[in-house]
Amino acid sequence: MDPNPALLLDLSFRVLVAILLGAAIGLERQWRLRSAGLRTNALVSVGAALFVIVGAVGIEGSNADPTRVAAQIVSGIGFLGAGVILRDGLNIRGLTTAATLWCAAAIGALAGSGMLLMALIGATAIVATNTLLRPISRWVNLHTGQKKAGTLELDDDSSTDYVLEVVTTDKSEQRVRALLLQAVDRPEYTLRSLDIRPGKSSQMKLLAGVSATHSGDTDGLQLAVQRISLDPKVTSSRWWPADTDD
Template sequence: MMMPISIFALRLAIAFVLGALIGLERQYRQKSAGLRTNTLVSVGAAAFILLSVSLTDNAGDPSRVAGQIVTGIGFLGAGVIMKTGMNVQGLNTAATIWCSAAVGTLAGAGLVAQAVLTAAVIMLAHLGLRPIGIRINRLNFNQEQAEDTGIYYYTFKLRCKEEVENHLRALMLKHIKKDKSLQLRSLKSSDNSTPAYVYVEAQIMSDGNNEQAMEKLAAKLTLEYGVTSITWEVSGQQDSEG
């Protein structure tokens, strides 16, 4: 006996509602597969299952159709995954589409309670696990920052015309004094057998990795008249505990 249209419509409506609920959260997050996509995936999966049941008068095997749905959704999910350099985006969206198809398949097979439960778990994964994921990312970020603690020693060298040496030394001292995390250990000059030019070398100690301060100092002095070259490097490191 063919499935009554009322049961067909009810199961399709359940797939529609549950798919829309999943899509609402994705739409709110401004994802590429949002409200309409997840709703259509859920409804489509349910429709294929209902088609199988209707054509075979419940004598067929809807699980075979379900297997084909899983394969087909795999191609659809691959379309939303983008790779930019070393970054991959869209995996979460693709997984959501896959899950929406599962919800629709359950609804189409008449497993309403299971479909509702699956949709609830999907929503829980998005809403409940997202804050946890953000905290874990922050924890990893803080751990990376912790690895940069300790004492760092930098060697800063510049080559300039002899006439601007004193001016550049004063600028360098002023910059280091302004940064509380930096401390000047030594500052010396030499002509290196070329009297017209002077080589100024500073040994700087930093509380933590402070490469940005070195870059900032180099950028500032590069703009000064008479500077021909600037280099800097990490010359040593000491753990804060040691």
């Protein structure tokens, strides 16, 4: 039986809030070139909201148990989170992204149950944790001098992940993209991601996530920047170490 118009409007608003908050959480992940970005977190959030709505409204009678549906979301999202966790030698990647997906499901469950203010507070706390605590984490790593061995923290100086940024015009984006891919096509590097973002004044920003086989091997990146900078359509190019625990 379909719900009355007032209930349908309320449930639709809950789903909309779940999408917006999930997208806000995923925007930070996608900005940092992580595997689970804006759409993934938005889908996880809205999916959790829909499951909660089904348990609370769609199922009637003695079989109705919203808490059981929420419990299944908590355990089921772990399989999706495991897909973004990768082991690369002694390094483990994707833990923060997997935890963010788990949190996005919690935000969707809150929105689906009608706790919209709590969902907003939770989403704000998640985004703040992924952004504001990042410099604190780096400061702790720098002053404790810990190296990553399994689950230990990694000092920034020994990072094997890098981001290569190239800024060009929108008309030259395809040619510069090919030049960028050719520049990082080296045996000691592995291209993990390529993101293209609009910039100011009809400019395009190309961001390539690159992993080095050996820690501290940046000579090839420096050479790539020099080669790309020779192109007259390239406004700027640079590289910097990326975080490995996300």
